[in-house]
Amino acid sequence: MPSAQKIIVIGAGIIGASIAWHLQRKGADVTVIAEKIGGVATPNSFAWINASWGNPEFYYRFRHRSMTEWSRLAKELPDLPLRWCGGLCWDLPEAELDAYAAQHYGWGYGLQPVNQAASAMIEPNLAEPPEYALHVAEEGAVEPVAAAEILLKDAGNRGARLLSGIEVGRLLTQDGRITGIETSEGALHADHVVLAAGAGTVALAASAGIDVPLETPPGLIVHSRPAPKLLNGLVMAPGLHMRQTAEGRVIAGSDFGGTDPAGNPEAAANELFDKVKAALKGGSSLALDFHTVGYRPTPKDGLPILGGVDTRPGLYLAVLHSGVTLAPLVGLLAAEEMLDGSSTPQLSAFRLSRFA
Numbered sequence: 150m151p152s153a154q155k156i157i158v159i160g161a162g163i164i165g166a167s168i169a170w171h172l173q174r175k176g177a178d179v180t181v182i183a184e185k186i187g188g189v190a191t192p193n194s195f196a197w198i199n200a201s202w203g204n205p206e207f208y209y210r211f212r213h214r215s216m217t218e219w220s221r222l223a224k225e226l227p228d229l230p231l232r233w234c235g236g237l238c239w240d241l242p243e244a245e246l247d248a249y250a251a252q253h254y255g256w257g258y259g260l261q262p263v264n265q266a267a268s269a270m271i272e273p274n275l276a277e278p279p280e281y282a283l284h285v286a287e288e289g290a291v292e293p294v295a296a297a298e299i300l301l302k303d304a305g306n307r308g309a310r311l312l313s314g315i316e317v318g319r320l321l322t323q324d325g326r327i328t329g330i331e332t333s334e335g336a337l338h339a340d341h342v343v344l345a346a347g348a349g350t351v352a353l354a355a356s357a358g359i360d361v362p363l364e365t366p367p368g369l370i371v372h373s374r375p376a377p378k379l380l381n382g383l384v385m386a387p388g389l390h391m392r393q394t395a396e397g398r399v400i401a402g403s404d405f406g407g408t409d410p411a412g413n414p415e416a417a418a419n420e421l422f423d424k425v426k427a428a429l430k431g432g433s434s435l436a437l438d439f440h441t442v443g444y445r446p447t448p449k450d451g452l453p454i455l456g457g458v459d460t461r462p463g464l465y466l467a468v469l470h471s472g473v474t475l476a477p478l479v480g481l482l483a484a485e486e487m488l489d490g491s492s493t494p495q496l497s498a499f500r501l502s503r504f505a
């Protein structure tokens with residue numbers, strides 16, 4: 150029997166965790182190495198799982214398939230804090246909402262137009278239920294750090310090694326091939342190195358002469374103290390996206406991706422939280438616990454960067470926004486490509502080479 154392929158995964162956010170888990174399940178010899186278990190962007194995410202408006206059809210289909218892949222993962226890992234709680238959306242002008250509904254309904258997205266009475270039934274604690282909204286029962290959310298930890302723990306139980314609190318300084322190259330990494334604790338070698346380091350991907354790729362065009366826009370999210378149930382699902386109101394976490398915290402951004410709090414995050418957080426309180430019946434009893442400003446690892450054209458790099462065999466890149474939505478599918482396909490030596494047509498639109 151051939152020996153298992155040795156693979157180093159740099160990064161233990163939701164993407165590194167999913168790739169490591171899928172690789173381990175397929176029989177690889179996996180080492181995950183990261184400064185922070187649970188990730189950097191991942192703990193600051195709104196974590197809405199969706200294939201909502203604003204994307205071309207091929208990317209809609211990729212996202213929609215990943216929603217199904219979350220259900221597959223949840224069957225294998227029943228403790229995953231995943232809820233198909235549905236999303237109520239009216240954050241577009243009516244004509245754009247109609248166009249989104251017509252297009253996505255045609256593509257098979259499970260959305261339903263709802264009037265004010267139906268909105269109030271779906272979310273009885275909205276102070277002002279919308280007169281017209283779209284409800285997508287098949288959307289959901291996951292608690293992303295807990296999900297990453299569960300994936301890593303299960304991969305560890307199956308033999309993966311997890312090295313945390315360690316900084317990777319650079320990629321090691323021999324004759325053009327990536328052969329390993331240099332860390333604060335010494336060098337490690339492998340057949341493949343997966344770069345799932347979120348915003349840290351740029352510097353590590355540059356150490357091997359690879360340019361990864363990434364932007365990292367900031368996003369403010371406010372978190373209430375845990376509270377009795379006020380929201381059933383996701384609410385995408387104009388200027389205010391909210392959900393209630395498994396712990397009972399109402400979390401919100403002025404957009405699911407958060408917006409730039411500019412010079413004064415504290416003031417922006419207080420202002421946003423006042424909006425949350427006003428939007429909910431019973432909201433006045435909510436207390437702001439903390440806010441986060443996350444940096445979203447977003448490739449310059451908004452689409453994921455996934456796959457090998459022609460000029461640097463041995464390296465696999467996985468850097469993307471909507472990483473929470475896409476983690477299960479990215480993990481599945483990345484593991485297939487690396488271990489089967491295949492090239493998946495579903496990933497062809499996401500290669501780094503598109504920027505050349």
Ligand SMILES: Cc1cc2nc3c(=O)[nH]c(=O)nc-3n(C[C@H](O)[C@H](O)[C@H](O)COP(=O)(O)OP(=O)(O)OC[C@H]3O[C@@H](n4cnc5c(N)ncnc54)[C@H](O)[C@@H]3O)c2cc1C
Pocket residue numbers: 159160161162163164165166182183184185186187188189190191192193194195196197198315316317318345346347348349350353367368369370405406407442443444445446467468469470471472473474475
């Ligand atoms: C405010 C906000 C809202 C969002 N909302 C959503 C949403 O609603 N839905 C959705 O699908 N997505 C959303 N996203 C995007 C999603 O959260 C990210 O795409 C995802 O978390 C990225 O995960 P990751 O594992 O790639 O990166 P990260 O979570 O950033 O993890 C990077 C990992 O790499 C490690 N690392 C980096 N550099 C090094 C180094 N040199 N040495 C060692 N380790 C290193 C870090 O320690 C960490 O473990 C949101 C993001 C933000 C910030």
